Amino acid sequence: MQSPAAAPRDHLPPGAVTGIIQDSAGAIIGRGLELIDRDLNVLDEVDEVEDGTVRRDSYATLHATADLSVARELNWGAGLVRPYVTLTAGGVKAKFRLGAYRVNTPNRNLSRKPGVFRVQCVDYLKDLSARVGESYGVAAGTPVLQQVIDILQQQGYTKVLVDQSAADVVVPSPGRSWMITDDPTWLGIVNDLLGAIGYAGIWTDWDGVPRVESYRRPADRPNEWYYDTSLATGMLQVAREVVDDYDDAPNSWTFYRNNLEEGQQPVPGNGLYRFTNYTVGRSSVEARGDRVIPAPPVGLDVANQTALEAAAQASIDAAMSLIRKVNAAVDLNPLHWHFDRVWVDDPEIGPPFRAMCTSWEIPLMGRTMNQTWTVLE
Secondary structure, three states, X not given: OOXXXXXXXXXXXXXXXXXXHHOHHHOEEEEEEEEEOOXXXXXXXXXXXXXXXXXEEOOOOOOEEEEEEEOOOOOOOOOEEEEEEEEEEOOEEEEEEOOOEEEEEEEEEOOOOOOEEEEEEEEHHHHHHOEOOOOEEEOOOOEHXXXXXXXXXXXXXXXXXXXXXXXXXXXXXOOEEEOHHHOOEHHHHHHHHHHOOOEOOOEEOOOOXXXXXXXXOHHHOOOOEEEEOOOOOOOEEEEEEEEEOOOOOOOEEEEEEOOOOOOOOOEEOEEEEEEEOOOOOOOOOOOOOOOOOEOOOEEEOOOOHHHHHHHHHHHHHHHHHOOEEEEEEEEOOOOOOOOXXXXXXXXXXXXXXXXXXXXXXXEOXXXXXXXXXXXXX
């Protein structure tokens, strides 16, 4: 989630920003669009933005899209834009950037004079999803994070934030390769390398900066926002829906290393990781009538046992949190971003619960946003 004090709000007290959001139903809402370069510097302010919606799905391959209506020509297929919203109340105005996007698919409405372009925009990570066009390999002993940084720079990303906690982890023998017959993309290679050291997949932040971070279990993260029904701070609206999905929900998992040395068999603690959820949540063995429901075994190309367990736990956490989802309409909160941890107190749903906001939709002209929460067991 964006920090209330992050630029371009760093001149405002964080409490003032939070207060505006909690009272967004009474705030003046503005919108805008920045034309930016690949260094994420602002080239121009696009005043002719008439409408739009920004959507984000943290589980998608390309996490964000934007659907914009603009009454001017842009550099279609090559330009980068960064939409934003503003909230103004009590003499305080706060600006919230909503990511960087390629303007790839314009649709011109000729019934308007001048014409209005309805353009489908896609996450700046789109550049990284280009096909490699040949086989690609990384030699054993290569530092994984440096290889990722090199790829990003070669693909034109000049600003990158990288968690260096695994800087000394190298590609294990015999190296790693992607064959041309698999039609690899740079995004797939980067995420494969990050998964091999227990990192989460790459994502871009609200400014458009790609971020590389080690995986952190949602259960271990602090809450970033509180949603309740109180008169003072309540932002929940009437439209809420609870969806439970038990179909084929596993409660037992097995992961193993694909890249052990020849002749070596995976065993627990050295190339093998097993986990069974006996008691936690709706999909547990206990909750499913003492039924153990195994997921198919999964082989991973990872650097070591620690990375295997981190990558496995990321998959397990996702599977356990997808049993219950809540689709909710809330007052506009443009701080939301990527896998945000929230606390929800809504008596109509049940006892207070922890959740991740895994997808959301913000209209540039609206006071209401839609969110999907996956409940953490």
